[in-house]
Amino acid sequence: MAERSFATEVQQLRHGAGTTLHVEGILAVTKALLQSGVAYVGGYQGAPISHLMDVLGDAREILQELDVYFENSASEATAAAMLAASVHYPLRGAITFKSTVGLNVASDALANLASGGVTGGALVILGEDYGEGSSIMQERSHAFAMKSQMWLLDPRPNITAIVEAVETGFELSEASNTPVMLQLRLRSCHMHGAFVAKDNVRPQMTIKDAIEQPKRDPSRIVLPPASFLHEQEKIGSRWPAAVEFIRERGLNEVFAGDAADVGIIVQGGLYNTLNRALELLGCSDAYGNTRIPLYVMNVTYPVVDSEILEFCEGKRAVLMVEEGQPDYLEQNLHAILRRADARAVLHGKDLLPIAGEYTATAVTRGLSAFLNKYRPEAVEGAPALLLPDDDPGSPFAPRVEPKAVHGRPPGLCTGCPERPIFSALKLAERETGKQHHISADIGCHLFSINEPFNLGATTMGYGLGSAGAAALNSAEADRRTIAVMGDGGFWHNGLTSGVGNAVFNGTDQVLLVVDNEYAAATGGQDVLSSQADNPIRSTKHPIEKAVRGVGVTWAKTVTNTYKVGELRDLFVEALTSKQRGPKVIVAQSECQLNRQRRVKPETNKKIKEGKRVVRQRFGVDADTCTGDHACIRVSGCPSLTIKPNPDPMRTDPVATVIDSCVGCGVCGANAHAASLCPSFYRTDVVVNETWWDRALTKVRTAWIRALSAPVERRAAKYEVV
Numbered sequence: 070m071a072e073r074s075f076a077t078e079v080q081q082l083r084h085g086a087g088t089t090l091h092v093e094g095i096l097a098v099t100k101a102l103l104q105s106g107v108a109y110v111g112g113y114q115g116a117p118i119s120h121l122m123d124v125l126g127d128a129r130e131i132l133q134e135l136d137v138y139f140e141n142s143a144s145e146a147t148a149a150a151m152l153a154a155s156v157h158y159p160l161r162g163a164i165t166f167k168s169t170v171g172l173n174v175a176s177d178a179l180a181n182l183a184s185g186g187v188t189g190g191a192l193v194i195l196g197e198d199y200g201e202g203s204s205i206m207q208e209r210s211h212a213f214a215m216k217s218q219m220w221l222l223d224p225r226p227n228i229t230a231i232v233e234a235v236e237t238g239f240e241l242s243e244a245s246n247t248p249v250m251l252q253l254r255l256r257s258c259h260m261h262g263a264f265v266a267k268d269n270v271r272p273q274m275t276i277k278d279a280i281e282q283p284k285r286d287p288s289r290i291v292l293p294p295a296s297f298l299h300e301q302e303k304i305g306s307r308w309p310a311a312v313e314f315i316r317e318r319g320l321n322e323v324f325a326g327d328a329a330d331v332g333i334i335v336q337g338g339l340y341n342t343l344n345r346a347l348e349l350l351g352c353s354d355a356y357g358n359t360r361i362p363l364y365v366m367n368v369t370y371p372v373v374d375s376e377i378l379e380f381c382e383g384k385r386a387v388l389m390v391e392e393g394q395p396d397y398l399e400q401n402l403h404a405i406l407r408r409a410d411a412r413a414v415l416h417g418k419d420l421l422p423i424a425g426e427y428t429a430t431a432v433t434r435g436l437s438a439f440l441n442k443y444r445p446e447a448v449e450g451a452p453a454l455l456l457p458d459d460d461p462g463s464p465f466a467p468r469v470e471p472k473a474v475h476g477r478p479p480g481l482c483t484g485c486p487e488r489p490i491f492s493a494l495k496l497a498e499r500e501t502g503k504q505h506h507i508s509a510d511i512g513c514h515l516f517s518i519n520e521p522f523n524l525g526a527t528t529m530g531y532g533l534g535s536a537g538a539a540a541l542n543s544a545e546a547d548r549r550t551i552a553v554m555g556d557g558g559f560w561h562n563g564l565t566s567g568v569g570n571a572v573f574n575g576t577d578q579v580l581l582v583v584d585n586e587y588a589a590a591t592g593g594q595d596v597l598s599s600q601a602d603n604p605i606r607s608t609k610h611p612i613e614k615a616v617r618g619v620g621v622t623w624a625k626t627v628t629n630t631y632k633v634g635e636l637r638d639l640f641v642e643a644l645t646s647k648q649r650g651p652k653v654i655v656a657q658s659e660c661q662l663n664r665q666r667r668v669k670p671e672t673n674k675k676i677k678e679g680k681r682v683v684r685q686r687f688g689v690d691a692d693t694c695t696g697d698h699a700c701i702r703v704s705g706c707p708s709l710t711i712k713p714n715p716d717p718m719r720t721d722p723v724a725t726v727i728d729s730c731v732g733c734g735v736c737g738a739n740a741h742a743a744s745l746c747p748s749f750y751r752t753d754v755v756v757n758e759t760w761w762d763r764a765l766t767k768v769r770t771a772w773i774r775a776l777s778a779p780v781e782r783r784a785a786k787y788e789v790v
Contacts, residue, residue: 073592074127078093078127079099079124082099082103090265093259094253095121098235098253099121099124099125100266101235103135103137104267105236105239107272108137109154110137110162110164111142111164115167115170115196116167116204117167117196117255117258118165119592121165121194122141122594125139129605131269137272144175145167145171145172145175146174148175149179152164152187152191152248155188157284158284159273160189160272161191161239165193165196167195168208174531179213179217180216183219183248184300185291186299189242191242191248192248193250193251194235195251195253197209197253199254201426207424209394211398212395214370215370219247220245220247220368221370222337223337223366223369224367225341225367226254227262232264237318240314241314247303312371316375320368322364323364324359326359328362329384331443333361333362333387335363335365335366335389336369337367337368337369338392339427343363345432345433347360347436350436350437350448351447351448361447362380362384364376364377372402378405378409378411381406381411385414386416387414388417388439390427394423399417399418402417420435420438430465433452433455478516478520479519480519480705483661483730484732484733487656488704489630489633489636490630490636491524492735493630493742494581494637495703496743505548505549506526506551507553508529508551509527509528509534510532510553510554512555513583521703522705531562532567534567535567535568536567538550538578539570544577549652552579554580554581555582556583556584556598559612560597564619565619568616568621571651572650576650577650579644579651582616583656584657586600586663612626612655613626613655621652623646623648623652624655627656628657681755686726686751688750688751689749691712693748694723694724695746697746698711698724699745700749704736707729708728708730709725710725711724737749
């Protein structure tokens with residue numbers, strides 16, 4: 070069950086030539102694929118292109134009508150290997166996944182693909198996850214393009230420009246027999262805009278046609294001596310063909326300005342930010358009417374030397390706006406200009422930040438320094454963001470003392486079934502009296518490294534939690550290491566690189582597989598072990614069965630992670646067992662976000678129909694609460710917080726449960742398992758109550774009143790009149 074449905078939006082994909090479509094970036098990409106005659110599409114979900122996979126899934130009927138094959142690939146490597154279909158056949162294929170982490174996984178397949186080259190257009194759509202909104206290490210995809218000599222498109226953040234980049238990407242790939250990477254930045258994927266549609270095109274050759282007309286050409290297979298010739302082809306024919314296509318089609322853009330003796334060269338994806346900076350300095354307007362000449366690199370690799378020299382001719386200085394490190398483009402431009410003995414002085418990261426996201430502030434400050442050095446008369450006004458951060462007029466000046474603002478690290482959602490897992494693990498460590506090295510993994514469960522759990526020492530990649538602890542394996546040690554892995558990572562590569570490796574090497578570790586039934590961190594897509602009925606995918610394949618299939622003998626599944634005490638005891642058993650070898654605990658409960666997406670509409674429907682609905686809520690008895698807040702430290706649930714103590718004789722704030730509670734009950738389970746104060750209670754909120762509910766309430770109220778009457782009478786004797 071994906072995070073959201075695009076079932077309504079995908080109907081726009083049927084529109085034909087001349088229709089103006091107002092859509093989100095990822096929907097525009099899908100339409101562009103269909104207009105380009107794509108024959109097959111695959112990919113692996115991952116921000117910021119997770120929704121592109123969801124759009125393709127919801128558009129399966131339209132894809133089938135056009136004989137377009139689509140699949141959710143098991144990993145980025147699987148997706149990249151799909152492009153082998155374009156090596157011998159004129160099949161246009163596209164795959165998609167998340168930037169550098171996806172390219173890391175897919176690099177083996179892509180290197181082979183780029184070596185042998187392609188016949189049909191091959192497009193790799195990358196969600197470039199760099200900057201403040203990123204969830205990964207800060208690296209750039211550019212290095213992979215250079216390494217394998219695949220062409221890299223970085224279109225302006227404009228819906229029409231993105232659609233055209235998809236279409237010309239296929240053409241560029243076919244013209245140069247080289248796979249092409251299309252880089253879409255985070256904001257480009259989810260921006261909204263309009264473009265004029267074209268008719269969808271059925272592929273000139275379908276997958277069925279290719280299967281029934283097999284071809285082979287040994288010269289395209291990466292095997293010596295062909296592999297040595299491939300390198301020469303890249304330099305001698307493919308590269309020149311790509312450069313010629315880029316120049317003839319005008320893929321890179323030049324925007325003229327009246328300040329002809331200076332200029333700016335910018336990556337296409339940074340164009341909007343640059344134009345905003347120019348606007349703040351009075352050198353452009355919101356529509357891109359710039360006074361400073363611009364060369365927009367919608368193709369950032371290969372760099373077209375002749376276009377660079379033409380743009381720089383007659384200019385005293387040029388600024389290269391290149392986000393991130395290393396400064397590949399700036400170094401390339403220095404080489405081009407110096408070899409040609411060009412007069413223009415090149416600036417870049419001497420004026421702009423060396424690393425980090427190029428926000429409007431960062432670009433405006435660097436651009437201001439450049440223009441004030443070479444064309445100060447072009448600058449009109451000084452925006453407040455140019456003031457020092459400690460200036461009261463700066464928008465970045467501190468308004469309150471930093472100590473007054475508490476840090477808010479990312480954490481697990483309210484009701485998340487993973488929270489009690491780590492509470493149980495903390496309690497198990499307390500019971501065994503030993504701390505353990507914990508190898509973490511990519512996924513929601515990685516938030517356990519933060520407060521209040523403070524669990525996890527390393528994370529080495531998606532599905533590599535077990536492998537990350539492989540070296541820490543000693544028969545003489547007095548404790549075991551613990552590894553964590555999510556169900557998504559498990560099916561991605563963890564079964565082989567982690568579990569299989571541990572079995573093969575006799576690794577005596579405890580592996581916790583967090584099975585929340587979905588690839589939850591990327592939007593709730595189904596995986597092999599999901600319990601949902603999926604009409605186009607095969608699900609309900611147990612993780613425990615898979616690990617036993619590769620040789621694990623100690624494996625147990627917990628189907629309700631909210632039972633903290635039972636899970637704690639299982640951890641203790643695994644950590645103290647005399648049996649050697651890997652021990653696998655599959656902790657299985659549905660992702661609460663996905664559960665709420667499914668349950669809430671069902672509940673609201675029942676309420677509207679007048680049916681009886683019971684909602685569970687939890688609370689804290691302020692009279693019983695001791696005020697030590699141990700329950701918060703062992704849980705960390707966002708709905709469990711503090712409030713002023715209602716007792717005037719006590720000053721410590723007491724715990725309280727706010728309205729965001731979803732009734733999972735883990736707060737009470739934690740309190741019981743950790744032997745805390747018995748202050749938690751459960752309330753059943755009945756909507757559309759029956760006559761029996763009303764009668765039962767009256768009986769209960771009367772009984773409580775009768776039992777409490779003697780207590781009230783005794784207390785009245787001591788009241789001060």
